[in-house]
Amino acid sequence: MSAPQWLEAWSAPDGAARARALFVERFGEEPDGTWSAPGRVNLIGEHTDYNGGLCLPVALPHRTYVALRRREDGSVRLTSAQDAGRLRQVALADVAPGTVEGWPSYVAGVAWALREDGHAVGGFDVAVDSCVPFGAGLSSSAALESAVAVALDATSGLGLAGPGGDPDDAGRARLAAACVRAENEIAGAPTGGMDQSASLRAREGHALLLDCRDGSVRQVPFDLSADGLALLVVDTRAEHALVDGQYAARRAACEAAAARLGVPTLREIAPSGLEAALATLDDGSDEGAVQVRRVRHVVGEIARVEEFVALLDAGRLREVGPLMDASHTSLRDDYEVSCRELDVAVEAARAAGALGARMTGGGFGGSAIALVEHDRVDDVAAAVAGAFAAQDLRAPAFAVVLPGAAAR
């Protein structure tokens, strides 16, 4: 069996040099500067963000780099190493829902959303390079949006970005909101706000406790090495997509359930009120039965985030494993967003001694995370790779991650 493949994160100078070199090659001049933003993994709190709930992402060391230069003619010219360096062009004045396709929609969408928000953002040339794997459920799209947002913030003098990870990050919250609008309205993916907040508002060495009811955040110290632990990411290579109907269907079911329960979001259902809420939803119809499962996941998952953070606050990181396991079970059985590759990864990691393991992100493919003893990382990765090979699944890829810094 071949050795596990590792997804290496680039150093900041390397990533910036790659984006700059592509810019110079394609546009024939120097950019105004280079900026970058991370992908994320979510420790716990899945499919809670669009329900006004809690989630707990960390920024990855894997980042998307952009080199950008202002233009005065209102056009956006784009190129990406992940798009074979092809040159694309969009007129900013023409950007509207449904007008831009593919990856340029995330870039042009951010400029459009900032303009909608009243900011004087004009045209630009931009070159992109990234070590955030695409389609792996690690928020490559939010990393791209966030890198463009901080680049436009700097080159248009918006003054919103401030230092990443600042407790007073109202400006960054506005940039995150613009990125969410870009994704929802221009790229057409009906996602919540977790990924953009992680990319723009996280702090190195910390997990970001995001309360999606009011958008507030708390930086929670997340020091794996103090406990001799490591966070292993397994990219299952089962490609996930948020623009197909499954994600939207989950969101629609939650919104329909909240409407039937007479609450603005499922966040308003306390664990103590769960059984009564489920009894109301369970009207004998198929739709009602689906809503019961979805609501049970969301309410339970928000409670698990609170328990997870309480353990971190108490210095009991080693005890979070069962919460991760319970989250996965709930996402698999009640929310029905797991898949065979994710289940194999999680089960193999646990069997090889992981303290806890779960899918992370939207699901239907993408990545899993496992909390493992630092000196067992290679063994757990080899066990997961072996389980994939034994089941004739495509070889997964791995990363060991420490919480990285926000967009800058």
Ligand code: GAF
């Ligand atoms: C995807 C979405 F983009 C997020 O908003 C979130 O809903 C997540 O799936 C599930 O927790 O990453």
